[in-house]
Amino acid sequence: MKRKTILLHVCCAPCMIFPLEQLRVRNFEVGGFFYNPNIQPKEELLKRKTNVLAYSNRTDCAMFFDKNEDSEQFFAAFEGKLDGPERCHTCWYLRLKKTAEHAKKINVDYFSTTLLVSPYQDGEKIRDIGQKVAGETGVDFHYENFSSGYQRAVQISRLEDMYRQKYCGCNLSFEQSQAAKKKKNKT
Numbered sequence: 001m002k003r004k005t006i007l008l009h010v011c012c013a014p015c016m017i018f019p020l021e022q023l024r025v026r027n028f029e030v031g032g033f034f035y036n037p038n039i040q041p042k043e044e045l046l047k048r049k050t051n052v053l054a055y056s057n058r059t060d061c062a063m064f065f066d067k068n069e070d071s072e073q074f075f076a077a078f079e080g081k082l083d084g085p086e087r088c089h090t091c092w093y094l095r096l097k098k099t100a101e102h103a104k105k106i107n108v109d110y111f112s113t114t115l116l117v118s119p120y121q122d123g124e125k126i127r128d129i130g131q132k133v134a135g136e137t138g139v140d141f142h143y144e145n146f147s148s149g150y151q152r153a154v155q156i157s158r159l160e161d162m163y164r165q166k167y168c169g170c171n172l173s174f175e176q177s178q179a180a181k182k183k184k185n186k187t
């Protein structure tokens, strides 16, 4: 029987560890897709991308890298939704849409995302957005709550000395993480 194929949107190498393992256990043939123009500045994007490339080589996972990395252009499409939860929802939607479109182009059965690993993201909202994108593109979304593998991914990424970022991706999330750090240091 032909194995099911899946294109996994990858946000960073540590978050790739558990979904890749799980999807392979479920007998999916997995390819990765890196499309994250939300990551600022460019140097940070390059660090995460380099680590994803190294990890995908080590785990023998075919990776596709979208060439469009212009964060200004990416955020210009937000139509004013630059604050509050809608900012992240739009960010997830645009990245998942691009992933599903690429899956369709290369004739892959399903798409999913490593964003479902993080306990800091709203997994149910990501699921809803994935399902919306599936309806728009005709490519099935594989939803799975990967957050049970978060701690394991942290341990492995430490053991393997992987680059682990301190903030989600955009400049605003960097500022928020800095403010939270300052607050913590004061207490």
Ligand code: SF4
Binding pocket: 038, 039, 087, 088, 089, 091, 092, 168, 169, 170, 172, 173
């Ligand atoms: S905080 Fe993360 S998900 Fe939200 S807009 Fe910024 S990069 Fe995107």
